[in-house]
Amino acid sequence: MTETSKPKSSIRAKVQAFGGFLTNMVLPNIGAFIAWGLLTALFIETGWLPNEHLAELVGPTITYLLPLLLAYTGGRMVGGQRGAVMGSIGAIGLIIGSDIPMFLGAMIIGPLGGWIIKRFDKLIEKKIPAGFEMVINNFSIGILGFFLLLLSYTVIGPVIQAANQSVTVAIEALVATGFLPLLSLINEPAKVLFLNNVIDQGIYYPLGMQQTLEAGKSIYFTVASNPGPGLGLLLAYTFFGNKIARRTAPGAIIIHFFGGIHELYFPYVLMKPLTIIGMIAGGMSGIATIQLFDAGLVAGPSPGSIFAYLALTPRGSFTGIVLGVIVATVVSFIVTSIILKLDKKSDDEDGLTESIEKSKTMKSEGKDIFNPSTDAADKKAINKISFACDAGAGSSALGATTFRKKLQKANIEDIEVKHYRIEDVPKDSDIIVVHKNLLDRTKMSFADYEIITIENYIGDPKLEELLDELKER
Template sequence: MTSTTTDISHLKHLQGKSLRARVQRLGGKLAGMIMPNIGAFIAWGLITALFIPKGWLPNETLAGLVDPTIKYLLPTLIGYTGGRMVHGQRGAVIGAIATMGVIVGADVPMFLGAMIMGPLAAFLLKLFDRRVEGKIKSGFEMLVNNFSLGILGGGLALVGVVGMGPIVEALTNAASKVVDFLVDNSLLPLVSIIVEPAKALFLNNAINHGVFGPLGLEQAQQTGQSILFMIETNPGPGLGILLAFWFFGPRRMRPSAPGAIIIHFFGGIHEIYFPYLLMKPRLILAAVAGGMAGVGTAMVTNSGLVAPPAPGSIFAYLAVTPRGGHVSVLLSIAMATAVAFIAAAALLKFGRGADSAEETPAPVAEDSTSDTSALDGGAAVTTAPTITGSDVKNVVVACDAGMGSSVMLASQLRTRLKPYGVSVDHVAIADIPAEARLVLTHSDLAERARLTVPHAVVVEFQMFLGDPAFDRLEKAIKEGEEIRG
């Protein structure tokens, strides 16, 4: 066995729990309550698009599914999922019970209320379970467990009816008024100044499913469509950036752009273009310009979707476009693409000097033995976690939500690592198994991964396609070299 050390993680000096990591974790939790239920949202969107009076196949009987689904089923699913994230199956049940309280206590769809009450109820039950753990007499476990869940859940449902429901309804109405103000004053495109940079920091799921999704669903219930579904999800800005990279970017990056375009535009995995933006940060201006153009076009043409397009694929867009709205929706995407492409091409100087001034991170020496700060408690760590390639039996690929880029990357790596008997799993950052020994994640998410499993080797990469870290990982596993995290 060779004693060669291969550093494939680009060790960095971590400065504790950064604000960005905290925001990403919060956003990940919000998105984690929505994304597992996206299929239900799509089902509601398709039923709405087809059977409401303005739909493709108006049918009063079938349209009767629309209102109960958005008022009862979808919020309950969110509360159930949020509770499960906190305290397993017991948390899921009490989360659903507590969510029913805010549903009954308000006249608007309680997505935000479900995001609050589901996890809160599960957390309170978790505290109770910890307090009585080991103190219940044998034979009474089921009785105590069921009654504690029922009593606490019922009480929280009552709190939701008379307290939390009206409060969240007031907050929702206030947020809706802010959106209406922006629309009425033609200011809505300005939100792209915040949205597009935040997306590049992997906050896309939090923005879409945690903010615009709940507000958009309420708006869609009232008007049959919502422009809010088109703000973060529009694939146009990303498509324009990737096209500019294909024609005018650094020559070493151009071959990867066509594959990224297919994955982004048709597969709906927008994270694929974020590293391109981070490589040339000034291109965020192009993304902002494209986003503003898309939102502005949607406003002028009175565009909107009936449900969140998830993933943000062109196919998902077309599936949730209301009757008669396809031309305006496609025009919004086309305008966002064109403006982002022109702006990005200009910022790339139309290819002039593309390879002479690449804004790539400074590499870390392979034999670096620099200490890193511990992420918990401030204690010093003298050496980074390591693992020998021959000992790797499983690789965990982690992304923000565990449903987009990680699935794609895990699929690629399974084929490459299968000959060496290595399995590959994909998860959300917050759900990395405690027993994981080798985690692969984007460098912008690495801090969160280390916070979740500080004992594991965390391998960072920059690009989702063709990153050298993947080759080094395969080589280390094949030749039994040491991998440092």
């Protein structure tokens, strides 16, 4: 059950960590992005309530406010409050020196500014004469910020703008040739490997915001966030999956489609990897439908709930967006159902095989998360259980809430159960619970901690086993 061996940082784990870092720059500022999206949807010339005066807010908001928020947040994540100020100083140089919204640049310069001031503070630590702390602290940011401002304006900004234009040209070529749906060949496999945040926050969101400023909407916001393929997959498992899947998939549908937590369907794809074909087919058909109707959203739907989709749909795009979700659902459902029906294993055989494999796994692990002895009183005390995921706000929140309720039902009140981003898990955690695909990334920060890896956030056997162990105490 536990994984405490020395970590071997895989490329995937590092990319996941990078995606998580990007997400945690974007996630706290999603409200501002949505506010800008509503401004655009309502007041631009093609909006629901065209208003030339109020539409003047659209340009400055996307040009200045949103990139500065990203840079501020990224700088603070790396270098605290001083890092936030440094990141913001660097970002304004990018903004003034470019003629496109500098989202990508802000997500680079913000953490860079935080890193610079953090390194400087470490260098002069314990070397500041008494009474000179405020002077040195203020002038250090002023001087370093001055040079970062010049560097970002003259060098970093132009480089990022050129790179942004190259990526934009490449993707616009896909749009022009009608091959945009082919992005699903990359998007869908990457998503189930928990790399969805790298794709969305790192690529599609910046491109989407840029296109929305020009056209009032963007299809880029839909190419990886469409809830239709996941809904079709879960519906197929509801009708044609094995007993465990049929029992858990309906609950996952509600959380995925209405709550927008797409991580819920990832384990179902991993359970039968061939179903990724259904996800790709659903994603491609959804993109093709939205493209056919020239539809799009005004901001990134985060979380990817159907409610967020409808709220961020501008005038003239409702038909294309709704049909894009429906078509993606139907295609994914049909393809996945065929794959599941062609699986010759019976439900009982599936359950038996699963039980045997779980037993072998538990025996081979050698020791469980509690370092058990023959006497339960000798076991390590468990006071804090931390559920962790990529951003700390989706699947981990669901898992923590569900497990906390189970503890309360069992009259276990003295164990703290909370959810976090992987890198933010408290050091005094007794147990860390993560999806098995995030294990390598978790080990990068918590090599010697007791880690439970799960496959499903609803009714996973390892969580039930953990609950039984806690009840015995």
